[in-house]
Amino acid sequence: xxxxxxxxxxxxxxxxxxxxxxxxxxxxxxxxxxxxxxxxxxxxxxxxxxxxxxxxxxxxxxxxxxxxxxxxxxxxxxxxxxxxxxxxxxxxxxxxxxxxxxxxxxxxxxxxxxxxxxxxxxxxxxxxxxxxxxxxxxxxxxxxxxxxxxxxxxxxxxxxxxxxxxxxxxxxxxxxxxxxxxxxxxxxxxxxxxxxxxxxxxxxxxxxxxxxxxxxxxxxxxxxxxxxxxxxxxxxxxxxxxxxxxxxxxxxxxxxxxxxxxxxxxxxxxxxxxxxxxxxxxxxxxxxxxxxxxxxxxxxxxxxxxxxxxxxxxxxxxxxxxxxxxxxxxxxxxxxxxxxxxxxxxxxxxxxxxxxxxxxxxxxxxxxxxxxxxxxxxxxxxxxxxxxxxxxxxxxxxxxxxxxxxxxxxxxxxxxxxxxxxxxxxxxxxxxxxxxxxxxxxxxxxxxxxxxxxxxxxxxxxxxxxxxxxxxxxxxxxxxxxxxxxxxxxxxxxxxxxxxxxxxxxxxxxxxxxxxxxxxxxxxxxxxxxxxxxxxxxxxxxxxxxxxxxxxxxxxxxxxxxxxxxxxxx
Numbered sequence: 001x002x003x004x005x006x007x008x009x010x011x012x013x014x015x016x017x018x019x020x021x022x023x024x025x026x027x028x029x030x031x032x033x034x035x036x037x038x039x040x041x042x043x044x045x046x047x048x049x050x051x052x053x054x055x056x057x058x059x060x061x062x063x064x065x066x067x068x069x070x071x072x073x074x075x076x077x078x079x080x081x082x083x084x085x086x087x088x089x090x091x092x093x094x095x096x097x098x099x100x101x102x103x104x105x106x107x108x109x110x111x112x113x114x115x116x117x118x119x120x121x122x123x124x125x126x127x128x129x130x131x132x133x134x135x136x137x138x139x140x141x142x143x144x145x146x147x148x149x150x151x152x153x154x155x156x157x158x159x160x161x162x163x164x165x166x167x168x169x170x171x172x173x174x175x176x177x178x179x180x181x182x183x184x185x186x187x188x189x190x191x192x193x194x195x196x197x198x199x200x201x202x203x204x205x206x207x208x209x210x211x212x213x214x215x216x217x218x219x220x221x222x223x224x225x226x227x228x229x230x231x232x233x234x235x236x237x238x239x240x241x242x243x244x245x246x247x248x249x250x251x252x253x254x255x256x257x258x259x260x261x262x263x264x265x266x267x268x269x270x271x272x273x274x275x276x277x278x279x280x281x282x283x284x285x286x287x288x289x290x291x292x293x294x295x296x297x298x299x300x301x302x303x304x305x306x307x308x309x310x311x312x313x314x315x316x317x318x319x320x321x322x323x324x325x326x327x328x329x330x331x332x333x334x335x336x337x338x339x340x341x342x343x344x345x346x347x348x349x350x351x352x353x354x355x356x357x358x359x360x361x362x363x364x365x366x367x368x369x370x371x372x373x374x375x376x377x378x379x380x381x382x383x384x385x386x387x388x389x390x391x392x393x394x395x396x397x398x399x400x401x402x403x404x405x406x407x408x409x410x411x412x413x414x415x416x417x418x419x420x421x422x423x424x425x426x427x428x429x430x431x432x433x434x435x436x437x438x439x440x441x442x443x444x445x446x447x448x449x450x451x452x453x454x455x456x457x458x459x460x461x462x463x464x465x466x467x468x469x470x471x472x473x474x475x476x477x478x479x480x481x482x483x484x485x486x487x488x489x490x491x492x493x494x495x496x497x498x499x500x501x502x503x504x505x506x507x508x509x510x511x512x513x514x515x516x517x518x519x520x521x522x523x524x525x526x527x528x529x530x531x532x533x534x535x536x537x538x539x540x541x542x543x544x545x546x547x548x549x550x551x552x553x554x555x556x557x558x559x560x561x562x563x564x565x566x567x568x569x570x
Contacts, residue, residue, distance in 0.1 A: 018180045021074060025184040028070055032063055033191060057095050064099030075107045075143040076174070077181035077215055084211050109141035114172045115148070122252040130250060134167060139262075144219050145170050149260060152247070160247055164260040170219060178219060182212050218331040221256035227330035228258070234297045240289055242312055242326040261326045263310035267443045275313050277323050282311060283444040287453035289325055290437045294336055294430060301327055302334040302429040304436050306443075334429030340366060368427070
């Protein structure tokens, strides 16, 4: 949420304004689609492609600048669209993403009378009966909601243990605005799905629905409250992190009441130093907490910009650290599923080994290719790009000239934008969170090296992968041993049928061959059991030395049996 100007107010739009808003969005999109068609499709057919090439960067910047103006003027989801597009490095050129990077909520606050009306309708009582006091001047305002400080009544304060709270209220009429904006975006997405230049590179209707889902979740304060509770549970025993309590009795889908945890903004170095807190010590802790969320918990804050994280001095002398990190605003959260984690592990290992085919397999597993993808070209491109860094360890990467990393990023971005490649929402949120984390840490400590914080998690992923491989080998060996153990029994059954006459075979040579096959099966079973025990012991030994040694020693018995059977059958 942005800073506010209390002397300005934004009226609630009516039906006529909604229609005008819908038409304005479509006119903007139609005009720029026409311009793009003219330069990118029509002129090349006339042999004038050089004109499109020469003017492309300027046209992209002009489009982004005009969209910036449109978004600030309309508010609503348009600002979110700009922020969303600024992260779509896989779809849009840098001229657009750079211009939209700084797009923030730049909207005036809603008059308190409108906020009061909505809050009282949601809570079912006048604010004076629900709160001891509510400050009319908002502490923050955004395109989707507005926040005011308040105090609970004595009874609620006694029940919750809280006194000062923040009352977060949806912007009046925002549901209708969101519906209008999404309807317009779906129309534009439908147009783009018929433009081959776009449809070959991205599934625009799917991207619109992805954005719609994120937006609808963000304006549902019950969802935000639930996210806050889940986040708090993940860090319940972690002294580094604090999460504001939710006052559920004063929370609805459109009103959120939570503990007022306002403290020192994480990037306010002067205030940190005045409180006796070294900013350089905050940086690695913040990075570690963020990476714990992404790689350990699998549930992470996807919008960790400086306004959403406070450093709260801890007055309890028994705690290990004299401060905590306090997170707020859980409307945008990311989740790293088991399949995504597996895909990240495969991507990391394939990149490190410069395995183009392995990269393609990992990319396909996480679903980042549109159906029209030319996998041969993409495999060649990925192999070429990752070959530059694939075999280098983290210590070596730290020594690489930053300019080389920048060149690599530009080259990689060009390849991605030239191919039908798009990142799933979870990957985008991971990238967004890591980018914001890096920026915050660098502002706290210019010497901060993100690799130092990433290395333990990357190493853990590699250890997990090695463990999975060993476990898979052990499991396959045990399965093979089970099949081999069953083979002598099946042969005995066959011999029994031969003996009792149910299978008539009178061939001494065949009987000798069956006997030899029986001994071979026993030797194979013993050898497989030996291998299974040996592999299992080596896997278990990493965590339980005694059990691992017992299994490895026990593997000698089937080995001796295999040797004895082989010798007796000679």
